[in-house]
Amino acid sequence: MGTIIKRRRKNGTIAWLAQISVMRQGKVLLRESQTFERRSTAAAWIENREESLARPGALDALKTQPKSKKTPTLSDAIDRYVQESIKQIGRTKTQVLKSIKTFDIADQHCDAITSADIVEFAQEKLNSGVQPQTVSNYLSHLGAVFSIARPAWGFPLNAQAMEDARKVADKLGITGKSRERDRRPTLDELDQLMQHFLDRSRRRPTSIPMHRIIAFAIFSTRRQEEIVRIRWKDLDVEGKRILVRDMKNPGEKIGNDVWCDLQEQALAIIEAMPLIEDEIFPYSTDAISAAFTRACKLLEIEGLHFHDLRHDGVSRLFELGLNIPYVAANSGHRSWTSLKRYTHLRQTGDKYADWTWLAEVTKRDNALKLVRNGQFPRKRRSDRGV
Structure with missing residues (x-):
């Protein structure tokens, strides 16, 4: 006879464990169990399994089967x-x-x-x-x-x-496609973030220069994990482009190295960064994400994610009147289909044409002075700027 045991999962929901044991002469020939969402389903499984085992020769066949390795879970x-x-x-x-x-x-x-x-x-x-x-x-x-x-x-x-x-x-609607986000930072929200991180950078010169990373994310249209991977040796200054290694795509990610064009603003931000490690932005994604999330909470900026900066950067390129091939050369989109969501945008000019923060994030004096004074150690990762 089979038994059904009521179990409470870690998340508080109920499951039903159905068990079957077959014994002969005091020895267990078979022991099986399965967990079900409903008691009725567990009972039906026991009934069907017992009916199958009751067929002539079924147990003898099990008994004579050679012992094999445990079936993996x-x-x-x-x-x-x-x-x-x-x-x-x-x-x-x-x-x-x-x-x-x-x-x-x-x-x-x-x-x-x-x-x-x-x-x-x-x-x-x-x-x-x-x-x-x-x-x-x-x-x-x-x-x-x-x-x-x-x-x-x-x-x-x-x-x-x-x-x-x-x-x-x-x-059944249990699964569904991800909804496309349309959130873009306003200039006022960016002003608050940039001022917050600039003040922090002045107080703690060795903290992550988040104001520069935010600006670079917008003008380069790079993802967070791509920003921390790009290296100085992958920068082509004359060609105004950067080699993005292991770029995310629906197929193969590892080894998907793509040359992406750089807007002048993005290149200027790179040139303002100190040469202290192989990576241009030698920080961890955890540290960047934590700093950005914490700042948004402190400044009461709701619903803004770091990835929204890339969306804003791509939108800006279309608002400048650029076509899909040109934008794709900057963003790295392999399929132009992914960029069709932006086709509703019309040429409206440059949102950042008079953005005063560009002068700040492209200044070299402060960074170079810190390097000369030895205030940037060779290794500084997620323990910096969090």
């Missing part, structure tokens, strides 16, 4: 995927996969996971308070494990089950 597959990925899979993907291991589906054996189990996991994730687009990201990252587990390691994960689950989750 989804958690085992995730661990192996992370450990054996030669190419860098990224911090976000690693964190998502680590998070999935805290759900019940991670404890299931690979050969027992069905599309229904994946849909239940997606529903559970949605019930935890995240948006459908976040659930989509979770299934996307998990799908990468499903796609290679069988051919790479012989783990019996059914890639088709993942594809079926994605279709069902999409139809």
Whole structure:
């Protein structure tokens, strides 16, 4: 006989653990278990499994089967995927996969996971308070494990089950596409941020020059993680361009090195930076993100993300009357389709034509003086400017 056990998850939701044990002469021949979202589903699984095992010869077949290695769980597959990925899979993907291991589906054996189990996991994730687009990201990252587990390691994960689950989750509204953000910083908000960080830089000369990084993000249209990776040796001053290594794209990221044009303002900001390390902006994304978020909270600037600076920079180029190929050469968009969201913008002139902060972020005297005085150590990372 099977048993059903009520379990309370870490997030407070209820799950039902269905268990089956088959014994002969005091020895356990078979022990199976699966977790379900509903008690009725757990009861149906027990009934179907017991009916299957009751068929003539079913138990004898199990008894005579040669002993094999333990069937790996989804958690085992995730661990192996992370450990054996030669190419860098990224911090976000690693964190998502680590998070999935805290759900019940991670404890299931690979050969027992069905599309229904994946849909239940997606529903559970949605019930935890995240948006459908976040659930989509979770299934996307998990799908990468499903796609290679069988051919790479012989783990019996059914890639088709993942594809079926994605279709069902999409139809039920459990997953969804990310909404395009239209938030752009106002000149008043930028004035507040720039003044805040300039004051901090004067108080603490070795802190991250966030006022320069903010301006560079706008005029270069670079992402945060790209800004901290660009190096002096990748700067082509005469050609007014920079080599952006491992640029993000929907396909291959690692090794996707792209030359991007630089606006004069972005180049001037680079030339104002001190030559202290191989990177032009030798700081961590964590430090930049923390400083920006903290400043917005302090200044009561709501709903502004650092990535919105890139969106503002791309929008500015279209407002200058530039065409899609020219903008793509600056932004690095491989597909022009991604830039169609900006086609509604009309030529309105340069929002930053009279921006007084340009003179401040392109000044060289302060930075060069600090270098001469030895106030910039060779190694300063996330412990600076946070």
